Amino acid sequence: MRLTVFWQLMSDHFGKGYADTFARDHVMSELGGRTVREALDAGWEAKDVWRAVCTAVNVPYEKR
Numbered sequence: 001m002r003l004t005v006f007w008q009l010m011s012d013h014f015g016k017g018y019a020d021t022f023a024r025d026h027v028m029s030e031l032g033g034r035t036v037r038e039a040l041d042a043g044w045e046a047k048d049v050w051r052a053v054c055t056a057v058n059v060p061y062e063k064r
Helices: 003-014 016-025 036-041 046-057
Strands: none
Touching: 003 016, 003 046, 016 036, 036 046
């Protein structure tokens, strides 16, 4: 998954403004105690980060 696709999915689910806030501030156990931005910066694949977000916030299956 390209990062542009990842950020579009984040924006579609959270809204453009909150997607960045969530990615920067929300520490997720699914990402090993990292935020979305920290996980991406650490080299996690965007698809794996998106799957973790989907699990953590119960994104509907059809949006995954």
